[in-house]
Amino acid sequence: MSIQINGVTKLFGDFVALQDVSLDIPTGQLTALLGPSGGGKSTLLRIIAGLESADSGTVSIEGNEATHLPPQKRNVGFVFQHYAAFKHMSVAKNVAFGLEIRKRSKADTKRRVDELLELVHLSQFSHRLPSQLSGGQRQRMALARALAVEPTVLLLDEPFGALDAKVRKELRDWLRRLHDEVHVTTVFVTHDQEEALEVADEIVVINDGRIEQVGSPDQLYDEPANDFVMSFLGPVTHLDGRLVRPHDIDVFTSDRAGAVAGEVVRLLRVGFETRLTVRPVSSIGGSYAGEVAAPGEDDEVTVVLTRSHARELALDVGSKVWLSPNPGATTV
Amino acid sequence: MASARLREPTPVRWGLRLLAVVYVFLLVLWPVSLVVKYTFADGLTALSTALTDPDVTHALRLTAVVALSAVVINLVFGVWISILLVRYEFPGKRALSALVDLPLSVSPVVVGLALVLAYNPRTGLFGTHLDAAGIQVIFATPGMVLATAFVALPLVIREVVPVLAEIGDEQEQASRSLGANAVQTFRRITLPSIKWAVVYGVVLSLARSLGEFGAVKVVSGNIVRQTQTATLVVESKYQGFDQDTAYATAFLLAAASVICIVVVSLLRPKEQS
Numbered sequence: 001m002s003i004q005i006n007g008v009t010k011l012f013g014d015f016v017a018l019q020d021v022s023l024d025i026p027t028g029q030l031t032a033l034l035g036p037s038g039g040g041k042s043t044l045l046r047i048i049a050g051l052e053s054a055d056s057g058t059v060s061i062e063g064n065e066a067t068h069l070p071p072q073k074r075n076v077g078f079v080f081q082h083y084a085a086f087k088h089m090s091v092a093k094n095v096a097f098g099l100e101i102r103k104r105s106k107a108d109t110k111r112r113v114d115e116l117l118e119l120v121h122l123s124q125f126s127h128r129l130p131s132q133l134s135g136g137q138r139q140r141m142a143l144a145r146a147l148a149v150e151p152t153v154l155l156l157d158e159p160f161g162a163l164d165a166k167v168r169k170e171l172r173d174w175l176r177r178l179h180d181e182v183h184v185t186t187v188f189v190t191h192d193q194e195e196a197l198e199v200a201d202e203i204v205v206i207n208d209g210r211i212e213q214v215g216s217p218d219q220l221y222d223e224p225a226n227d228f229v230m231s232f233l234g235p236v237t238h239l240d241g242r243l244v245r246p247h248d249i250d251v252f253t254s255d256r257a258g259a260v261a262g263e264v265v266r267l268l269r270v271g272f273e274t275r276l277t278v279r280p281v282s283s284i285g286g287s288y289a290g291e292v293a294a295p296g297e298d299d300e301v302t303v304v305l306t307r308s309h310a311r312e313l314a315l316d317v318g319s320k321v322w323l324s325p326n327p328g329a330t331t332v
Numbered sequence: 333m334a335s336a337r338l339r340e341p342t343p344v345r346w347g348l349r350l351l352a353v354v355y356v357f358l359l360v361l362w363p364v365s366l367v368v369k370y371t372f373a374d375g376l377t378a379l380s381t382a383l384t385d386p387d388v389t390h391a392l393r394l395t396a397v398v399a400l401s402a403v404v405i406n407l408v409f410g411v412w413i414s415i416l417l418v419r420y421e422f423p424g425k426r427a428l429s430a431l432v433d434l435p436l437s438v439s440p441v442v443v444g445l446a447l448v449l450a451y452n453p454r455t456g457l458f459g460t461h462l463d464a465a466g467i468q469v470i471f472a473t474p475g476m477v478l479a480t481a482f483v484a485l486p487l488v489i490r491e492v493v494p495v496l497a498e499i500g501d502e503q504e505q506a507s508r509s510l511g512a513n514a515v516q517t518f519r520r521i522t523l524p525s526i527k528w529a530v531v532y533g534v535v536l537s538l539a540r541s542l543g544e545f546g547a548v549k550v551v552s553g554n555i556v557r558q559t560q561t562a563t564l565v566v567e568s569k570y571q572g573f574d575q576d577t578a579y580a581t582a583f584l585l586a587a588a589s590v591i592c593i594v595v596v597s598l599l600r601p602k603e604q605s
Binding site for chain 1: 499502503505506507508509510511512513516520521524525
């Protein structure tokens with residue numbers, strides 16, 4: 001295990017940022033710390049980096065006790081959400097910073113900087129100042145700078161959070177490919193479940209200062225440990241007292257055993273999908289009574305169908321439908 | 333301009349502008365220009381008389397020594413206190429921040445008097461010990477440096493604090509995580525980022541220190557050719573009916589301030605870029 005965290009607790013005044021968190025992060029993998037803002041994931045990352053100190057508990061990196069080591073002795077690379085570029089230095093100087101601090105020879109430093117700028121596709125910008133780069137380029141520079149010192153672990157704090165959607169997606173793919181080339185143990189913090197599912201080998205879901213679940217993207221999606229994990233990994237809806245994903249619901253136009261009867265109250269077509277809002281009706285004996293039993297929004301069920309499937313069923317506002325989770329659906 | 337329609341009618345607009353210009357002219361430019369006019373009333377005579385007067389040359393040298401010492405002290409402590417105020421949380425931080433501003437609001441005469449009470453060789457709390465060690469503070473250069481440093485204390489800090497707060501500490505954290513220790517981080521990351529604010533603060537401090545009068549007059553004893561600075565010479569020459577020398581010395585002080593202001597205005601655009 002590359003990073004071992006044992007019983008870490010951190011308070012900010014009265015606010016519990018982390019409560020007795022223990023976690024092993026495997027060597028050479030890309031691990032995502034996923035959770036809502038204020039859940040403690042960034043604090044955990046900063047404790048690993050030594051930028052924040054834990055109130056209790058221990059951290060060890062590659063088997064070395066690191067709990068009380070200052071950040072400069074931990075040999076970690078840290079990438080900040082807002083890049084933290086050294087504004088008064090050129091791109092090449094930024095990347096060379098860690099090597100100059102380590103007193104590497106000039107030739108050695110130059111060779112390594114050239115190599116890294118090549119890796120992050122910034123060779124032609126080496127003499128520019130960070131202010132002359134776009135957000136995505138700045139973040140790639142920050143990544144090269146962190147990688148320059150050959151860190152034992154690479155830590156990224158919401159690395160793509162400040163970028164627009166398109167660049168974000170490009171950098172996400174690029175990070176995945178980069179990690180396949182440079183097998184450094186990487187931990188990144190994100191609140192975007194899609195980002196975590198797409199990039200990470202392993203996901204740690206953190207909420208309210210506690211770990212909700214640890215597992216591969218597939219495990220988390222197929223076997224969520226609780227309703228929080230399930231609802232955080234994508235849209236969910238309530239059907240018959242259970243949590244189901246809207247696209248995992250079968251829609252019938254005639255009564256089925258165990259199906260919930262309802263009436264379509266809203267229908268929205270977005271691209272290839274059709275989103276239905278169905279209001280269940282009082283279903284004595286499962287039959288449609290034509291009477292709205294629960295006008296509350298909470299009881300409304302959201303269903304997602306493909307556009308063609310919806311057309312096939314000739315659905316419209318006011319249609320009577322019967323809903324049941326499809327056989328392979330994940331429910332909580 | 334989009335705001336053109338919202339403007340006052342032209343005569344009112346010009347009237348208001350003129351009023352502001354006249355105000356500044358009457359208050360600042362005209363009186364100062366008179367100093368220049370009287371200095372050069374007989375060509376360069378007044379200036380050359382002043383510069384050959386040993387009272388004046390001694391005072392100018394002393395002013396330079398006192399002002400430069402005070403600026404160096406304020407530079408070191410100013411940057412130090414600024415970092416403390418922006419980067420660290422500690423009990424009494426608000427009190428420290430308020431204390432730093434005190435010299436702006438307290439009359440320099442009060443400052444001088446307070447320093448005399450604290451450092452005088454007979455009853456002063458520190459003065460008696462320093463006197464025993466053979467160090468004279470009051471009526472000597474150390475006291476004058478102290479008084480000047482006290483008066484100019486906020487200038488560097490008030491320039492550096494907002495810049496430090498604005499750049500944030502992420503660059504410093506990045507530097508630490510890349511292996512730099514505190515000293516390396518300060519020298520390579522923090523200092524280059526606050527460079528212009530520091531320079532600006534230093535120039536302001538220098539201008540303020542050159543012109544200090546009240547506090548220095550109280551602590552120096554105003555002894556001719558010993559503890560008399562340029563501002564004190566202006567006063568004593570003027571009262572001793574040696575007006576030409578007073579004007580010439582005043583002109584030199586004003587010229588130094590103008591140079592400081594020019595330097596500052598040259599630095600400003602760089603600071604913004």
